[in-house]
Amino acid sequence: MPANQDNSAIRLFGLLTDTSSNKVFFSTVLGALGGIAYAIFVPLIMMALQPSLGRLMQPEFDTSYWLFGVFEISSPNQALFFFMTCMLILFCRGTSGTLMFHVAIDATVGLRKKIYSRISKLPIQTLEEIGPSRLLTALNNDVSEVANGASSIPNILVAATTLVGMLAFLVYLRLEIFLFVLGVMAFGFLTYQIPVRIGGRHLAAGRNSFDGIQEGIRGLIYGAKELKLNKEKQQAFLKNELHEVEKKFSDSFKTGRMFMIFAMTYSNLISFFTIGAVTYVIANYYTLTRDDLLGSVMVLLYILGPITVFVNTIPNIAIARVAARKLNSLLKDMTIEYLDSKIVDNIECHQKIVLKNVEYTYQAKKNEELGFHLGPINLTLNRGEVAFFVGGNGSGKTTLGKILSLHYIPEKGDIYFDAAAVTDGNRNICRQSISAIYSDFYLFTELFGLSDNELDSKASEGLKQLGLEGKVTIENGKFSTTSLSDGQKKRLALLVAYLEDRSIYIFDEWAADQDPEFKEIFYHRILPDLKRLNKLVIVITHDDRYFHLADKLVRMENGQEFREGAFSTDKHAHSPEKSEMSPSGEEEESVV
Ligand SMILES: Nc1ncnc2c1ncn2[C@@H]1O[C@H](COP(=O)(O)OP(=O)(O)OP(=O)(O)O)[C@@H](O)[C@H]1O
Numbered sequence: 001m002p003a004n005q006d007n008s009a010i011r012l013f014g015l016l017t018d019t020s021s022n023k024v025f026f027s028t029v030l031g032a033l034g035g036i037a038y039a040i041f042v043p044l045i046m047m048a049l050q051p052s053l054g055r056l057m058q059p060e061f062d063t064s065y066w067l068f069g070v071f072e073i074s075s076p077n078q079a080l081f082f083f084m085t086c087m088l089i090l091f092c093r094g095t096s097g098t099l100m101f102h103v104a105i106d107a108t109v110g111l112r113k114k115i116y117s118r119i120s121k122l123p124i125q126t127l128e129e130i131g132p133s134r135l136l137t138a139l140n141n142d143v144s145e146v147a148n149g150a151s152s153i154p155n156i157l158v159a160a161t162t163l164v165g166m167l168a169f170l171v172y173l174r175l176e177i178f179l180f181v182l183g184v185m186a187f188g189f190l191t192y193q194i195p196v197r198i199g200g201r202h203l204a205a206g207r208n209s210f211d212g213i214q215e216g217i218r219g220l221i222y223g224a225k226e227l228k229l230n231k232e233k234q235q236a237f238l239k240n241e242l243h244e245v246e247k248k249f250s251d252s253f254k255t256g257r258m259f260m261i262f263a264m265t266y267s268n269l270i271s272f273f274t275i276g277a278v279t280y281v282i283a284n285y286y287t288l289t290r291d292d293l294l295g296s297v298m299v300l301l302y303i304l305g306p307i308t309v310f311v312n313t314i315p316n317i318a319i320a321r322v323a324a325r326k327l328n329s330l331l332k333d334m335t336i337e338y339l340d341s342k343i344v345d346n347i348e349c350h351q352k353i354v355l356k357n358v359e360y361t362y363q364a365k366k367n368e369e370l371g372f373h374l375g376p377i378n379l380t381l382n383r384g385e386v387a388f389f390v391g392g393n394g395s396g397k398t399t400l401g402k403i404l405s406l407h408y409i410p411e412k413g414d415i416y417f418d419a420a421a422v423t424d425g426n427r428n429i430c431r432q433s434i435s436a437i438y439s440d441f442y443l444f445t446e447l448f449g450l451s452d453n454e455l456d457s458k459a460s461e462g463l464k465q466l467g468l469e470g471k472v473t474i475e476n477g478k479f480s481t482t483s484l485s486d487g488q489k490k491r492l493a494l495l496v497a498y499l500e501d502r503s504i505y506i507f508d509e510w511a512a513d514q515d516p517e518f519k520e521i522f523y524h525r526i527l528p529d530l531k532r533l534n535k536l537v538i539v540i541t542h543d544d545r546y547f548h549l550a551d552k553l554v555r556m557e558n559g560q561e562f563r564e565g566a567f568s569t570d571k572h573a574h575s576p577e578k579s580e581m582s583p584s585g586e587e588e589e590s591v592v
Helices: 003-007 014-050 075-122 124-130 132-173 175-222 222-227 231-285 290-333 397-404 427-431 456-467 485-502 517-532 546-551
Strands: 062-066 071-074 350-364 372-380 386-391 414-417 435-436 504-508 537-541 552-557 560-566
Touching: 003 222, 003 517, 014 075, 014 132, 071 075, 071 386, 075 132, 075 290, 124 290, 132 175, 175 222, 175 231, 175 290, 222 231, 231 290, 231 456, 231 537, 350 397, 372 397, 372 560, 386 397, 386 427, 386 435, 397 456, 397 504, 397 537, 435 485, 456 485, 485 517, 504 517, 517 546
Parallel strands: 386 537, 386 552, 435 504, 504 537
Antiparallel strands: 062 071, 350 372, 350 414, 552 560
């Protein structure tokens, strides 16, 4: 999808025409044709009832047709025309509705795909700032509201066609009545806007509280264990975070809908008022004949149909406009990462990764006094080296890790892969050299992006060596389960990272929830194995028992690199055992 289309605002009707302009065109034309045919009904019936009105079509006197010799059909030509009109309406409206339904579904899917694509192009820090609640509400709620509202726009066009047809018939009957009706309709339309606008404002307020509800639901699900153990906490949470927001939502929506219903009733009332005024006042004023009066009242009654469609559709469009505004504001916040797809140089980190004067800041949030500033950091990390990032909680280790894994883009300074600076043009390619397991890692149930004939056997071997044999199996690159203990999940994540065979590995407190035996295996076997495979291994850790195993110790304190030390690991390195588990096939040694 081109970038400009990616960034374009969502406009209701544009959403449909962008999805399939042909279908929208045919749907509207067929709908309008159906509307015209619908408008022909009244004149047809009136001609049958009051032949004196038939100034355009010759009335059929004294002709009839016997159907099956049982049913007498009067005015057979007109009856046939009536029947054909019914069939035309059936065809036009059915086809038009089906086409528009298809376009609405395609538009919904297209909009969701657009948001998927935008999410995957978001810088991680923006994704973290926006948060899952806003994104989920947009995908689950706003997208369908927008498509739903947009797809009802053609209904308005169709109703308008019928309305124009009926009004034209009114002109044919009596110009004075037409002018009166037009005047009342204009007044009605203008005054109708007042409740619609007030209602729209309340609906928008209701939609705004919906983000809060999503956030509350997340707390309810993810915090279920904490809430179960504390009744007061659970009740206070339910009251403050869900019930109150739900009340705000329902109050706003009820008020919004009430104004919309009032607007609908008001529009019907205006129509009936018009019929009453024509019958009791205008008829006398213009001394209408009985035929003209009957004809006019019939048209006015019939006009109620398209007017009802019109006013019933307006709330949907009002809701859709609110949702579109929300989506547009979200898309505006979703500044996508600039990645120059033209640059295809395969940049690899052959020797080292260098940080020069790198700085990064988390901006202070609403209720915080200060944000967090990291750097300036100057650091060189080499392939075939195990570097430990150590330091107190909140000192900036993970932040530095995310800068090195190119998830966070530094605001100042440069990162080099060997001699090549990481830029917007090559950042994505550079990322392909890195595998990272952070504390909030996500375990996919399938080995996406890996296609090796021996993938299953390599993975099975890895599962065995990681103590997951009997717990998890793999078939066609799919794990049988990921319902495991936290430590086991991390082992599985390690296996995935290993199979990806990258040059740089970052483990953020990977060993924290491993048992002592596996901690030993991690520090004494896995890390040396990766080192032997000439990987650069960055380990964020608090395990001071193992600090001596690092080739390089990077101590962080309050966002600053405190000290850079070097240790020899030779005397500590564990003698590796032979294994077939090697992702590249170049090395014989296994990491586990
Ligand atoms: N997504 C974020 N938005 C804003 N501030 C953040 C964010 N993540 C971390 N911080 C702030 O940055 C600081 C450094 O966090 P970081 O996670 O890098 O520390 P750490 O050294 O890895 O800590 P720990 O050992 O507890 O994992 C913290 O004080 C925290 O308040």
